[in-house]
Each structure stands twice: as structure tokens, then as C-alpha cells.
Amino acid sequence: MSGIISAAVMMAIKDLALAARTTIDGFMQGLNKSNIKGAGLEFSQYRSYQPGDDLRWLDWKMYARSDRYYIRESETETSISVRLLVDASGSMGHKDGAFSKMDYARYLAASLAWLANLQGDAIGLYAFQHGELFALPSRKDPQHLNRIFYQLERLQPAGHFTTPVAYNSIFTNSRQRELLIFISDLYQTHNEIMPLLESLSAYRHEVVVLHLMADNELNMDFAGYTTLQDLETGETMAVSSNTTQEHKDTVQAWIEAQRKYLLEKNISYRLMRTSEPVEKALTDFLRQRNKNTA
Incomplete structure (x- = not known):
């Protein structure tokens, strides 16, 4: 195709x-x-x-x-463990048109899992939701890939991000090289996400953040709406022409702050718009990653 x-x-x-x-x-x-x-x-x-x-x-x-x-043709013939960390908290239910950030995250994670399987890598899936953590530890076999697809299909955004008390199963003592790919909109209510990513990076595994944002979030394009509701806290805010530009500037400043913070912690970062074709996003991401690790 x-x-x-x-x-x-x-x-x-x-x-x-x-x-x-x-x-x-x-x-x-x-x-x-x-x-x-x-x-x-x-x-x-x-x-x-x-x-x-x-x-x-x-x-x-x-x-x-x-x-x-x-x-x-390959410069290296090594397999690693690829762990997909997927944010399934309520904010991932945000929609731009017919589909949500969760829909995009689901297909992005499935595509990464398929790609890792072709590489001969072990694959694991971890979902953050309702203050808890769903864990499907890394394995390397076709049936495990089907289990990951099944769990991704069932995954629906709801509740708060996982609390730190549930993080233990993410941290392993494996000596195998690991690539941890975190798919999230990075929205947090009690600073749950950044300390987690910093801790994972401290284990000397490679950590990559794929930051999902919808176009209507970035452009503050909510025509016909007078209020917006936070999908995790339930809080609302009024929408008016006076607040639109201020909000856009705030969002851009926040994105830049997240990017700088993560790069300072040696964590790779890429902003992905949910309107962007997944294969284009993957190609751009891997080219960027190749430059960073060269």
C-alpha cells in the first residue's frame, strides 16, 4: 500500500x-x-x-x-526490550473532530509494537489510569504481540494518572538494554509524570517521550463553545476572544518548558499532532533519534 x-x-x-x-x-x-x-x-x-x-x-x-x-542492510544486529508506556488518564479522551488523543495513542503504540516485533525486539505494555498501573511485561513472541493489541483495543481514557505507589513494576533490574517510549499529553494534576520519567532515565535506559497534542488545543480553536472542562479534574474555564491568544501563548510556553526540562534530563522529546499521519511521525521521530544517538 x-x-x-x-x-x-x-x-x-x-x-x-x-x-x-x-x-x-x-x-x-x-x-x-x-x-x-x-x-x-x-x-x-x-x-x-x-x-x-x-x-x-x-x-x-x-x-x-x-x-x-x-x-x-543494518549497521547493528541487536535486539532490545521495548516498553510502551501509555497514558490512559481522562485528559487523553480529548477530541479534535471524530477521534481522540487516546485513539491516536492506541494506533501509535500498536504501530510501534508491530515495528519492534519485526525487529525481533521484546515488547511490553504499561498503561497509566485510575491511579493504577496495568503491566504486560516484555516478551518476544507473536502471541504476546496479539495480547498487546487486545489490551490496547480495550484501553479507554478515564480517571487520574497513576500514583507513584504503583510504579514499582516499571522498574526492573534487567541488564538487557531497554527503550522506554512514553506516549502522553503530559497533563498532570499533582506532578506525577516528570518525576517518573526522571527516575526511569536514571536507570540508564533510553527514555523517549512522544507528546500528543490536538490541533484545537494548540490553536485554541473551539468555535461554538463558551466553556471548556478539564477531563480529569472536572474544572471549567470560560472561552472568549480575549482569552484565546493568551491561552495559545500559555500553551506554547508550557510545551517549550516540558521540552527543555526533558532534554536537560537526557530524555528524548517529540511533539506529535494528532492530525499528523502516524507513519510520517514515526519516520521523523526515528530520524531525529538517529541524530541524537549518533
Whole structure:
């Protein structure tokens, strides 16, 4: 399937595994023209098989999907543990049009899981919701990937972010390299998120934050509404033309503060708009990550 698929079209695919596979197929077609290299969710380019190539580097999964032979060129052949940390608190229920930040997070996490599985990485899923933590520890097998899809499909935004007392299962003594990808809008009521990310980074694993924001949040585009309600606290605020620009400036300043704080803690950061096609977001993110780790 060629071409970049819009986020709105992708949200219409109800089968999460199909949506993830479709996204990653498009993503990998883009990699044929790129140069993203490294370990753990990072691919080198694929090229067509040429007579004399070592058959050990033939990618049979690519052949099964495309009926063409591809050689995978990679600088490193290492597998790692990829843990997907998904914020499922009430604020992730915010909508811009037909779908919510939670919908986008669900498809983004599923696509990352599919990509990690293709890499041969172990995958785990952790969901933060109702003050508690759902944990599906990292494993490397196809059935585990299906379990992750099943749990993501069931995940609905509600309640507050997880309280620190429930964080214990995230911290492991594993000596295996780990990549922790945190998908969230970074909204917090009692400073729950930043100390968690700082603690995870202290374990010397790589931590990446994918910060989801909707266009109507960034642009304060709430035509027809006179009040807005916080989905976690229930608090409301009035909307008027006088407050719109002030709010936009406040949001931009807040985003920049989050970015600077995380980068100071050696945590990678990328702002992702929920209107952005997932495969484009993934390509841009991995290119950025490749530069940061080069």
C-alpha cells in the first residue's frame, strides 16, 4: 500500500492489527528512500536483492507481504526490550473532530509494537489510569504481540494518572538494554509524570517521550463553545476572544518548558499532532533519534 495515509482514515480502520500493519508497511516503503540506522526500532535501508547477495540477510517477512526479495542492510544486529508506556488518564479522551488523543495513542503504540516485533525486539505494555498501573511485561513472541493489541483495543481514557505507589513494576533490574517510549499529553494534576520519567532515565535506559497534542488545543480553536472542562479534574474555564491568544501563548510556553526540562534530563522529546499521519511521525521521530544517538 503506497502513499501516506491520513490520521483520520487510519482511525476508521477498526482492526488494530490491520491498522498497525498498514501503517508500518507505508513506513518501511519510506525507509527505502531514507537512511535510518541503529538498534531498537531503527532500521537501515532495504534494497532489492541482487545475484550474489548473502541469503542470510534476505528479509522473508518483506517477501511475504510484497512478493519481492529485499536485503536488509543494518549497521547493528541487536535486539532490545521495548516498553510502551501509555497514558490512559481522562485528559487523553480529548477530541479534535471524530477521534481522540487516546485513539491516536492506541494506533501509535500498536504501530510501534508491530515495528519492534519485526525487529525481533521484546515488547511490553504499561498503561497509566485510575491511579493504577496495568503491566504486560516484555516478551518476544507473536502471541504476546496479539495480547498487546487486545489490551490496547480495550484501553479507554478515564480517571487520574497513576500514583507513584504503583510504579514499582516499571522498574526492573534487567541488564538487557531497554527503550522506554512514553506516549502522553503530559497533563498532570499533582506532578506525577516528570518525576517518573526522571527516575526511569536514571536507570540508564533510553527514555523517549512522544507528546500528543490536538490541533484545537494548540490553536485554541473551539468555535461554538463558551466553556471548556478539564477531563480529569472536572474544572471549567470560560472561552472568549480575549482569552484565546493568551491561552495559545500559555500553551506554547508550557510545551517549550516540558521540552527543555526533558532534554536537560537526557530524555528524548517529540511533539506529535494528532492530525499528523502516524507513519510520517514515526519516520521523523526515528530520524531525529538517529541524530541524537549518533
